[in-house]
Amino acid sequence: MGSSKRNYDVFLSFRGTDARHNFLSHLYADLDRNGIHTFKGSEELQKGEEISPTLMTAIEESSVAIIIFSEDYASSRWCLEELVKIMECKAQKDLIVLPVFYKVEPREVRRAMKGYGRAMAMHESDVRKDPEIVKRWKKVLSDA
Numbered sequence: 001m002g003s004s005k006r007n008y009d010v011f012l013s014f015r016g017t018d019a020r021h022n023f024l025s026h027l028y029a030d031l032d033r034n035g036i037h038t039f040k041g042s043e044e045l046q047k048g049e050e051i052s053p054t055l056m057t058a059i060e061e062s063s064v065a066i067i068i069f070s071e072d073y074a075s076s077r078w079c080l081e082e083l084v085k086i087m088e089c090k091a092q093k094d095l096i097v098l099p100v101f102y103k104v105e106p107r108e109v110r111r112a113m114k115g116y117g118r119a120m121a122m123h124e125s126d127v128r129k130d131p132e133i134v135k136r137w138k139k140v141l142s143d144a
Contacts, residue, residue: 010038011062013082015073023102024068051081059085065095067144069109070102074119080137087140099144110142 010031014024024040031038039058059065065086073079089095101109108114123134 005061006063007037007061008039008058009036009063011059011065011086012038012040012068013065013079013086014040014068015070015076015079017072027066027068051078051085055082056085059089059095060093062089063096064098065089066098066100068100068102069104069106069144071104071115072119073104074109074112074116074137074141075122077123080123080140083140083144084136087143097144109144112138112141116141 012024012028028038028040039062059082067073067083067086086095086097090097099106099109104115105113108116112120120134120138123129123137124131
């Protein structure tokens with residue numbers, strides 16, 4: 001591990017609407033019960049257009065990131081920006097990344113198929129978004 005401080009054992013990246021009340025709550029409870037200090041990312045922490053600095057810091061200060069790839073994960077720009085940060089920390093800070101595929105196939109995520117393809121098309125058609133951002137999102141989805 002690098003010299004940066006670790007405030008969390010695990011950072012959970014998820015799309016709230018997909019997983020919050022079932023799978024996620026069980027996973028979080030099990031981690032907590034086993035004394036694993038976990039940060040739950042959430043869209044509720046977001047204000048306006050920018051992802052919150054609190055979230056970015058929490059990712060930097062975690063030892064492990066668990067990404068719950070669910071059906072609508074890629075439709076959230078917050079989730080995608082979290083994912084960009086997670087993959088940066090994987091490369092620069094030895095963050096361990098564990099993908100979990102919740103009701104989706106790994107190839108749907110990797111190749112932007114089905115819901116992931118629709119989400120990317122939606123982001124691309126949003127004229128306010130820089131095409132480079134969408135390209136970066138596609139790359140991190142594939143890499144993760």
